[in-house]
Amino acid sequence: MTPKEVRVRIAPSPTGYLHVGTGRMAIANYLLARHAGGKFLVRVEDTDKERSKAELIEPILEALKWLGLEWDEDILYQSKRIDHYRKFSTQMIESGHAYRCFCSPELLTADREKAKAEKGPMRYNRRCLSLSDDEVKNKLDAGEKFATRIRMPEGATTYNDLVSGDITRQNEEIEDFIIARSDGSATYNLAVVIDDHDMRISHVIRGNDHITNTFKQIHIYKALGWELPIFGHVPLILRPDKKKVSKRLGDKDVSEYRNEGILPDAMFNYLSLLGWSPKTDREIYSPKELIEIFDETHFNAANAVFDEEKLEAFNREHIQLMSDHDIAATLAPMLVEADLTTKYWLETRWEYLRDVVTLLKPRARRLSDFIELSSYFFLAPVEYDEKGRAKQFVPETIPILEGLAERFEGLNEFTLESTEKALADEAEKLEIKKGKLIHPTRLAVSGISQGPGLYDILATLGQETVVERIRKTIEVIKKVTA
Numbered sequence: 001m002t003p004k005e006v007r008v009r010i011a012p013s014p015t016g017y018l019h020v021g022t023g024r025m026a027i028a029n030y031l032l033a034r035h036a037g038g039k040f041l042v043r044v045e046d047t048d049k050e051r052s053k054a055e056l057i058e059p060i061l062e063a064l065k066w067l068g069l070e071w072d073e074d075i076l077y078q079s080k081r082i083d084h085y086r087k088f089s090t091q092m093i094e095s096g097h098a099y100r101c102f103c104s105p106e107l108l109t110a111d112r113e114k115a116k117a118e119k120g121p122m123r124y125n126r127r128c129l130s131l132s133d134d135e136v137k138n139k140l141d142a143g144e145k146f147a148t149r150i151r152m153p154e155g156a157t158t159y160n161d162l163v164s165g166d167i168t169r170q171n172e173e174i175e176d177f178i179i180a181r182s183d184g185s186a187t188y189n190l191a192v193v194i195d196d197h198d199m200r201i202s203h204v205i206r207g208n209d210h211i212t213n214t215f216k217q218i219h220i221y222k223a224l225g226w227e228l229p230i231f232g233h234v235p236l237i238l239r240p241d242k243k244k245v246s247k248r249l250g251d252k253d254v255s256e257y258r259n260e261g262i263l264p265d266a267m268f269n270y271l272s273l274l275g276w277s278p279k280t281d282r283e284i285y286s287p288k289e290l291i292e293i294f295d296e297t298h299f300n301a302a303n304a305v306f307d308e309e310k311l312e313a314f315n316r317e318h319i320q321l322m323s324d325h326d327i328a329a330t331l332a333p334m335l336v337e338a339d340l341t342t343k344y345w346l347e348t349r350w351e352y353l354r355d356v357v358t359l360l361k362p363r364a365r366r367l368s369d370f371i372e373l374s375s376y377f378f379l380a381p382v383e384y385d386e387k388g389r390a391k392q393f394v395p396e397t398i399p400i401l402e403g404l405a406e407r408f409e410g411l412n413e414f415t416l417e418s419t420e421k422a423l424a425d426e427a428e429k430l431e432i433k434k435g436k437l438i439h440p441t442r443l444a445v446s447g448i449s450q451g452p453g454l455y456d457i458l459a460t461l462g463q464e465t466v467v468e469r470i471r472k473t474i475e476v477i478k479k480v481t482a
């Protein structure tokens, strides 16, 4: 027997953004598909007309693409299949697995209130299940509207969850739920089962908030005589305060992290390890490696906490893995956007940009850090950090910087070694420690007191810029100390 082809899907409803939880489910499904050489599909659950607008769907697809989750086959839109769903509720009535319910919304509300008052079960009381064929016929002839309800069998249902093992639920806990509304349109669970069947989905991997739906869906599969997929329910992602991750609580969606300089591979890596484990101590993997080592039995049934600091730490590691050239290419438009430079300037100074990347890379946790840390490589400082000013902007600094500017100006080549030697020679001449020269020089050329090694900065900035900035700083010091 040939094993069944692995076909999985992510089924977002249109919300205008990709929730990190949905992103993580998409990654889990994608890894399962790619590892097995199967198919990863996208279905948009947009039966709600209001929500089928492109602006609510496009950002989700964009974010999936950004994460590298290329899907196979055409996207399936539920809104285009509404007529297709209709016949299945009729089929279920004909096979005796469902029945027509003529109860009006008012009557159902009254039932519920009565049950509440009597502290009885809130389930539908099956009033219409006992209608005789004649009674049904008369109501239909009279043009009465009906919804279609599944007829839940007696007993209990067990299925084997890929994540949590056997899960059992008493059927009576689930009421005879509605599978089609009075206009004949399918409700959520019926549409999902029809779609998963038509798409030949082999594994349904989703959040564990869908377990109740799964039990409902299992009864629909059985009623329609269709084979069940494998179900796996992954615990939801929690915030560090143990609340469910939610935009309403200020949590970010995937594109916000992108805008803040998180790399797609870092996001992919971090989300893949939330609720799934490679069962080794190693944490940093490329998507390709994750595809290779993915194992569907390694899902974790415990809750997973989304920790932004950890994501940042992953990002830092992924930045180190990226080539300087690739970082420079990603950064170039960001630098232009931040008004640090122009496209034109960068076009002829690619190597300079790459050198800047090499210097700043070990310090960057996000791509946006490069922007923040690199401004003095593009613009002369207009301000100097306060602590540095207080310490260095004193009359004694003036001759130190003057002597250095002169030495630097006289150098034939301006390199790491030559600038280091010039500074050491000047320190020796003045009979002071090198530190006395290093700090004001750093402040003069960068405006700040930390950063990469001073000689690296000097060699990268170049002779002309360095001398010019030191001289300008001397003028500033003269002004403030006069």
Ligand code: GLU
Pocket (backbone or CB within 6 Å): 010, 011, 012, 013, 022, 045, 192, 205, 206, 210
């Ligand atoms: N639209 C559902 C969700 O976003 C899909 C659930 C499923 O995967 O079946 O949670």
